Amino acid sequence: MTDKNIQTNDRQSSNSIKTANADEADNILNIRNLTKSFRVKSGIISKNEWVYALDNISLSIGRGETLGLVGESGCGKSTLGRCIVRLYKPQTGELEYNYIDDDGQPQTADLAQLSNKQLKAFRADIQMIFQDPFSSLNPRMTVFNLISEPLIANKITSKAGIAKRVIELAEMVGLNAQHLRRYPHAFSGGQRQRIGIARALATNPKLLVADEAVSALDVSIQAQILNLLDDLKINLNLSYLFIAHDLSVVRYISDRVAVMYLGRIVELADTDELYTNPQHPYTEALISAVPKSEPDDVVTRISLNHEIPNPSAPPKGCHLHPRCQYAKDKCKTDIPALRETKPGHFAACHFAEELSLIGVKDEE
């Protein structure tokens, strides 16, 4: 674990946007100006095209916080999750991870710049829960082997202690000892997701990235898993980045929510504030598109024109302007910065203060 001391914090954070009220050193993760682009090969003669999956993203995740991340498919939300667990290496920007070292001293490391070897010490701290419990578990391994694999790979438990720890983890996620000898195919979707969660928890992580962790599940099973994630967060003192496209699930589980559109964060606020009082036209449209929860609810539907544009050739200025009903000339040329429009509420819209947008009306 001493490897963790390779980088200490001597950075100036003047150019970064403050995205949380709390002192930045208290956050478990500060993301600053993160950029990740992918090359789309378009032929032998023609030039390479680049897709900016993440375009200068700045965001913080507080300790013990659940940060929800929503957006349409292709907006880059999964790419952000994968950069955080460093399945992808971002081109530029910082992933400032704050942790307590073995001596009890607060330390900081920039995960974005570490090599794979240096990252080894941090892999255990940041883990991921995947969407599809059918394709993310090896069908040829028993549940016992699946859960013990991260323990062995990260040398976390002594050989003798593995069995005890696996049973402990299984019970933590609501599986019992009999399940451990079976193979994944013998389980339902909800139980498989529990296995995936046990695997993620095996290394005693501090931060979990849940990428559409409940999207593949039926609503009654989804409720079981959401409750489980809630309990684990409190019992194990975890922080979550909860990536989802289902706005009602995000409302339920998140403390704060970030909305992404074409590689940029367009709005960020406390959950209740964001839902009841959106400040960005995209958030308004997303909220209004959700099917009503009762037949008698009245929903004003604000539709976006057209579909999400080709991400390799996004519109200039504000990416949303061709679809936005409030767009003016300025939107076509100037990129709006993510700025604090109210205390704790950030929006990337030139006209955030002038627009009066419709959010959800909370029921009593």
Next chain:
Amino acid sequence: MNSEINTADSQDILLEVKGLKTHFLLSEGVLKAVDGVDFTISKGESLGLIGESGSGKSVTAMSLLSLISSPGEIVGGSINLHYDDEKIDITSLNPSGKDIRKIRGNDLAMIFQEPMTSLSPVHTIGAQLEEAIFLHRTKNKSEARVIAIDMLRCAGIANPEQRFNAYPHQLSGGMRQRAMIAIALSCQPKILIADEPTTALDVTIQAQILDLIKDLQAQFNMAVLYITHDLGVIAEVCDNVAVMYLGKIVEYGAVREIFKNPKHPYTISLLKSRPRMTKRGTERLASIEGSIPIPIDLPFQCRFADRCSEVMLGRCDIAEPEMSQAGNKPGNNHWVRCFLNEKLD
């Protein structure tokens, strides 16, 4: 048994399903995916069939079109398609015969969840549209093209003349679903079966597609059977809803009634277990313990008994409840399959 479940005069009935049983003969035993389903669909009605995965809702839909392949088989019941002067029982037709092919696409059309896998990748959208039109509407090539382009326009596809020559991979997910709707509606079916039509789509596109189906339903005076696991979709577009669990309908009624006054413990927990857009996430979600079993060798008892919080031992575990009317109000078309409801009477 409960053929009284009618929403309208028998004249308006388009489709009448009675005691439908579709079983799969597996080496492990007989899997009773659909085990006695009754419902009717009337002209212009939107009926929602809701249930978790494994409840048999998709198999019900496939049975309506007689698209069940071995080892599955429709082993009982009837599916009567009403015409002006006659009824045709779909279960009595040869599943690969001429008669059923006249009905598929023409009277009963279907759209599927994943438009990428249900459209042919090697044919243009136009060719796939024309195929249905040639089969059922006209043999004239230029006329078929006009109808096809018109349908694409109806389905909200911009530049339909260009899209006519596009292949499915050249379209976005929402566009593909629109193309599939255009194909399904090209022969102006009486009933459209929409099997999870928006599950694979983003929420903004989902809203557009649901609005589109609603508009076209009014325009063509068509009935729609929505099959979904999303209660929001039901609340949004359906008139009536049937809740399915383990191969049987456990509750049926008008959407408002079911959402406001659910009677079956399964429906009640299903409604409680969903996170809500309009609610702060302070309360813990109600969840249903366990998961849906595989319908092989089920004991003779209420199918929900093992997961039910209201289970009455000595009652629910020794017999299977029948459909009974909820409430005493005459004309209240709300039915529930639960001993609790019978007890109150």
